[in-house]
Amino acid sequence: ETAVFQTPNYHVTQVGNEVSFNCKQTLGHDTMYWYKQDSKKLLKIMFSYNNKQLIVNETVPRRFSPQSSDKAHLNLRIKSVEPEDSAVYLCASSSGQGANSDYTFGSGTRLLVI
Amino acid sequence: GQQVQQSPTSLVLQEGENAELQCNFSTSLNSMQWFYQRPGGSLISVFYNPSGTKQSGRLTSTTVIKERRSSLHISSSQITDSGTYLCAMEPGNMGYKLTFGTGTSLLVDP
Numbered sequence: 001e002t003a004v005f006q007t008p009n010y011h012v013t014q015v016g017n018e019v020s021f022n023c024k025q026t027l028g029h030d031t032m033y034w035y036k037q038d039s040k041k042l043l044k045i046m047f048s049y050n051n052k053q054l055i056v057n058e059t060v061p062r063r064f065s066p067q068s069s070d071k072a073h074l075n076l077r078i079k080s081v082e083p084e085d086s087a088v089y090l091c092a093s094s095s096g097q098g099a100n101s102d103y104t105f106g107s108g109t110r111l112l113v114i
Numbered sequence: 115g116q117q118v119q120q121s122p123t124s125l126v127l128q129e130g131e132n133a134e135l136q137c138n139f140s141t142s143l144n145s146m147q148w149f150y151q152r153p154g155g156s157l158i159s160v161f162y163n164p165s166g167t168k169q170s171g172r173l174t175s176t177t178v179i180k181e182r183r184s185s186l187h188i189s190s191s192q193i194t195d196s197g198t199y200l201c202a203m204e205p206g207n208m209g210y211k212l213t214f215g216t217g218t219s220l221l222v223d224p
Contacts, residue, residue: 031210041151041198043214055210090157103147103202103212107156 002026006091006106013081014114021076021109023091029104030095031055032074034066037088037108046089049074078111086113117141120201120215127191127222135199135218139182142206148175148186149200151217157200160186191222 004025013019025032033056034046047066048056054066063082067075078085091106119138127133137146148160161168161175163184168175172191177184188195198219202212 033211035212040216042216043157043200043202043212045211045213048210050210056208058211092157102159102162104159105149105157 002028004091004093004104004106006089006109008109009107010110010112012112012114015082016080019078019081019111021089021091021111023074023076023106025072025091025093025104027093027095027104029093030071031093032068032071033092033094033103034074034076035090035092035105037090039087043090047074047076081111081113083113086111117205117213118201118203118215120199120218122218123216124219125221127220129191129193129222129224131191131222133188133191133220135186135188135201135220137184137186137201137215139184139203141182143179143182143203144206144209146177146184146201146203147212148184149202150197151200152197155197160199188220191220193222193224196220196222 007022031050033048037043045058046060049068052068063079065077088108090108094103117140121136145164147162149157163175163177165179172189174187198217200217202214
């Protein structure tokens with residue numbers, strides 16, 4: 001099966017803890033992304049990686065750090081989580097940009113910070 | 115300001131009625147995409163539609179890149195069409211990211 005796979009599906013943690021989310025795509029795409037969907041369902045880009053290189057870093061707090069071992073994997077680490085980090089984190093991939101930018105999303109990781 | 119404007123914000127239909135969802139962009143764009151999301155569900159691509167008209171079953175999307183607009187037409191709506199429809203664009207001056215609208219929440223009643 002070719003798709004974007006995310007783990008875990010759901011995570012509950014306390015303020016100040018560190019969390020890590022994993023994302024893997026088997027579509028052979030060159031570009032991967034992390035998006036955040038807030039409680040109002042608005043989706044915003046956080047990071048974009050193209051062939052393991054950081055392309056977009058959209059004014060995300062420093063406690064968020066993406067990690068890419070190869071173009072099929074893009075993980076997200078959050079050091080010292082805060083209550084406003086509660087959201088759904090969506091990983092996506094695409095084959096490129098512009099006319100080739102057909103995006104595929106994973107099922108998301110729902111984070112609850114208590 | 116909001117780069118991607120979607121309308122209407124919400125819509126309630128009787129099963130069998132048609133719906134027209136609109137998306138307008140305030141900047142130039144390379145491409146755009148329509149997504150569908152159920153409550154608590156993942157984003158499913160409905161149409162990847164750089165320009166022109168595409169049809170898939172009861173869904174038709176028309177995008178006019180030069181006029182910075184796109185529409186999604188749902189004919190003969192069904193209860194299972196209920197959910198949120200999101201449009202997104204890749205900005206013309208910046209690839210490698212999608213900018214999303216705030217979505218249209220559709221409820222189809224029996």
